[in-house]
Amino acid sequence: MSDLNKLTIAEARDLLRAGDVTSVALTEACLAVIESAGKLNAFVHHTPDLALERAKAADARIAAGDAPAMCGIPVGIKDLFCTAGVASQAASGILEGFKPEYESTVSAQLRDAGAVMLGKLNMDEFAMGSSNESSVYGNAVNPWKVDARDLTPGGSSGGSAAAVAADLCLAATGTDTGGSIRQPAAFTGTVGIKPTYGRCSRWGIVAFASSLDQAGPMTKTVRDAAIMLEAMCGHDPKDSTSADLPVPDLEAMLTGDIRGTKIGIPREYRMDGTPAEIEALWAKGAEMLRDAGAEIVDISLPHTKYALPAYYVIAPAEASSNLARYDGVRYGHRATLGPGDGITQMYEKTRAEGFGPEVQRRVMIGTYVLSAGFYDAYYNRARKVRTLIKRDFEQAFAAGIDAILTPATPSSAFGLGEIAEADPVQMYLNDVFTVTVNLAGLPGIAVPAGLDAQGLPLGLQLIGRPWEEGPLLRTAHVLETAAGFVSKPSKWW
Amino acid sequence: MSEIDLDTARKVAHLARIAVPDENLPALAQELSQMLTFMEQLNEVDVEGVEPMTSVTPMRLKRRADGVTDGNMQAKILSNAPDAREGFFAVPKVVE
Numbered sequence: 001m002s003d004l005n006k007l008t009i010a011e012a013r014d015l016l017r018a019g020d021v022t023s024v025a026l027t028e029a030c031l032a033v034i035e036s037a038g039k040l041n042a043f044v045h046h047t048p049d050l051a052l053e054r055a056k057a058a059d060a061r062i063a064a065g066d067a068p069a070m071c072g073i074p075v076g077i078k079d080l081f082c083t084a085g086v087a088s089q090a091a092s093g094i095l096e097g098f099k100p101e102y103e104s105t106v107s108a109q110l111r112d113a114g115a116v117m118l119g120k121l122n123m124d125e126f127a128m129g130s131s132n133e134s135s136v137y138g139n140a141v142n143p144w145k146v147d148a149r150d151l152t153p154g155g156s157s158g159g160s161a162a163a164v165a166a167d168l169c170l171a172a173t174g175t176d177t178g179g180s181i182r183q184p185a186a187f188t189g190t191v192g193i194k195p196t197y198g199r200c201s202r203w204g205i206v207a208f209a210s211s212l213d214q215a216g217p218m219t220k221t222v223r224d225a226a227i228m229l230e231a232m233c234g235h236d237p238k239d240s241t242s243a244d245l246p247v248p249d250l251e252a253m254l255t256g257d258i259r260g261t262k263i264g265i266p267r268e269y270r271m272d273g274t275p276a277e278i279e280a281l282w283a284k285g286a287e288m289l290r291d292a293g294a295e296i297v298d299i300s301l302p303h304t305k306y307a308l309p310a311y312y313v314i315a316p317a318e319a320s321s322n323l324a325r326y327d328g329v330r331y332g333h334r335a336t337l338g339p340g341d342g343i344t345q346m347y348e349k350t351r352a353e354g355f356g357p358e359v360q361r362r363v364m365i366g367t368y369v370l371s372a373g374f375y376d377a378y379y380n381r382a383r384k385v386r387t388l389i390k391r392d393f394e395q396a397f398a399a400g401i402d403a404i405l406t407p408a409t410p411s412s413a414f415g416l417g418e419i420a421e422a423d424p425v426q427m428y429l430n431d432v433f434t435v436t437v438n439l440a441g442l443p444g445i446a447v448p449a450g451l452d453a454q455g456l457p458l459g460l461q462l463i464g465r466p467w468e469e470g471p472l473l474r475t476a477h478v479l480e481t482a483a484g485f486v487s488k489p490s491k492w493w
Numbered sequence: 494m495s496e497i498d499l500d501t502a503r504k505v506a507h508l509a510r511i512a513v514p515d516e517n518l519p520a521l522a523q524e525l526s527q528m529l530t531f532m533e534q535l536n537e538v539d540v541e542g543v544e545p546m547t548s549v550t551p552m553r554l555k556r557r558a559d560g561v562t563d564g565n566m567q568a569k570i571l572s573n574a575p576d577a578r579e580g581f582f583a584v585p586k587v588v589e
Contacts (some may be wrong), residue, residue: 101569197549211549240554307532321508329582334575343585348512360511365528367509381535383545424524425531441549
C-alpha cells in the first residue's frame with residue numbers, strides 16, 4: 001500500500017484492526033516523509049527509534065485484540081508538551097537542553113492509548129505568536145504555496161498544522177490560548193478544535209496563560225478530531241482546573257443530523273477590512289447549515305471588540321507570572337556570568353539571553369499591568385471586561401443558540417516576514433475571531449471551507465456551548481461534508 | 494495615548510528581571526506605549542458593578558487529604574539543573 005502517511009486516523013484505525021496494515025509500516029511511511037520535509041521545518045526533534053519501538057508495541061497490542069482507537073496511529077507532539085526523556089523546549093532558547101523526567105498528562109494518555117510519537121513539532125516561542133516566526137528553531141513553513149514566497153502556517157501551533165497538512169503524520173497535538181490551534185488549522189486547510197476550558201489536563205504542558213490555555217487535536221478531518229480529542233481529554237487530579245466530567249463517545253455523535261439546531265451569526269464579527277471573499281464564505285457556510293436543516297439566527301455579542309485588548313492584558317499578565325520560573329537555576333539555560341555578578345545579574349542576563357523579543361515584550365507588558373498603581377486600571381478592568389464577554393455568550397446560549405458560526409481568521413496565510421516586527425499589535429489582530437472563545441472558556445473548532453482567489457485555504461469557526469464538544473463536532477462534520485474541501489497542497493518541499 | 498518614558502521602561506525591565514541595554518530602552522518604551530494604547534480601548538466599557546472574572550468555568554476546587562503523594566527523587570529533580578552540586582542547586586553567592 002502506498003502513501004500510508006496520507007491516511008486519516010479513522011482509515012488507519014480500520015486498516016490496523018482488520019490486519020491490513022501494521023503500525024510499523026505506518027510509522028515508517030511517516031518517518032520517511034518527515035526525513036525529506038526539512039524545508040517545512042515542522043519537526044524539530046525527531047524520535048524515530050522511540051517511534052518504531054512504540055509502533056511494534058502497538059502492533060502487538062492490536063494483534064492481542066486490545067486496541068483503542070488511537071492504537072498504532074503515528075502523531076506529532078507540539079514542543080510545548082513535556083515528553084519524558086525527549087527535548088521539550090517550548091521553542092525557546094531558555095529551555096535549551098531540557099529533557100523532562102515526566103510526561104504531560106495529554107501526551108501520556110495518547111501514549112497509553114497506543115499512539116506513536118514521531119517527534120516534537122515547531123511552534124512560536126512559549127506559544128506566543130500567530131505566525132511561528134518567534135521560534136528558536138526558525139520559521140515553520142506552510143506546505144501551501146502560490147508563488148515564490150514562503151507562507152506562514154500560522155501560529156502558535158504552526159509546526160503541527162504544517163505537519164498535518166503535508167501528511168508528515170496522521171495528526172498532531174496543538175494548544176490554543178488565543179487561537180493557536182484554530183488559526184493555523186485555517187491557514188493550512190486542516191481541522192483544529194480547542195475544547196472547553198478544563199476538558200484537557202494542562203499538567204505537563206509548558207504554561208503560557210493558565211486561565212486560557214487548552215490542548216486539542218489538529219487533524220485532517222472532523223471525525224479524526226473527535227477520535228483524537230476523546231483520547232486526550234478527561235479528568236486529571238494533577239490539574240486543579242481539570243473538569244471531573246465523563247467524556248462522551250464523541251465519534252458516535254457525528255450523526256450527520258443537525259435538523260433544528262440553532263446557529264447564531266454574530267453581527268459584531270462583520271469587521272471593517274475583512275476581505276469580501278471571507279464574508280462570502282461565511283454566508284455560504286450559513287447557507288450550507290441551513291440547507292442541512294439548521295435554523296440561522298442573527299445574534300449580537302456586543303463586547304466582541306474589547307476581546308483583543310482584554311486578552312492582551314490578561315494573557316501577558318499571566319505569562320509574566322508563569323515565566324518567572326525561568327531563572328537559570330532549575331532547568332534550561334543559564335548565562336555565563338562576569339566577575340562579581342550576583343544572583344540578580346544571573347536572572348537578568350539569563351532571561352535576556354534565553355527569551356526572544358516577543359516573549360520579552362509580553363513578560364514586560366504583563367509585569368507593567370500587574371505592577372502597583374496599574375493593577376486596577378489594566379488587569380482588573382480587563383478581568384471585568386472578560387466577565388462581560390462571557391456574559392454575551394451566555395445570553396446567546398440562554399436564548400436557545402446551540403452554536404455560533406464565524407470566520408476563523410481575517411485573512412488567508414500571509415508571507416513569512418510580511419507583518420512588520422515593528423508593530424506587534426498588527427500581528428495580534430490575527431486572533432480577532434478566535435480570542436473571544438478562550439476568554440469565555442468555550443469549545444471552538446476551525447473547519448476548512450474553501451479556497452481564496454489565490455488558491456489558499458480558508459476556514460470557518462464554530463463555537464459551541466460549554467462541555468458540548470459532541471454537538472459542536474456534529475455540526476462541524478455537517479459543515480465539512482457540505483463544503484467538500486478536498487484540496488491538498490502540491491508537494492514542492 | 495499612553496507614553497512610557499525611559500525610566501519606566503528601565504524599571505519594568507528590572508521588575509521582570511530581563512537585562513535591557515540602555516540603547517534598547519527607547520524602542521522598548523515605544524513598543525510598550527503602543528501596546529498600552531491598544532489596551533486603553535477597555536476604558537470605553539462600562540464595568541460598573543461587574544465582578545472581575547476569577548474562574549472561567551464555575552467550579553469549586555477539589556480537595557484531597559493533606560498527605561505526601563510523591564517524593565524521594567532528588568536526582569530527577571536536579572537532572573536538568575545548569576549547575577547542581579552535592580545534591581543542591583548551585584547559584585552565585587547571595588549573602589555577603
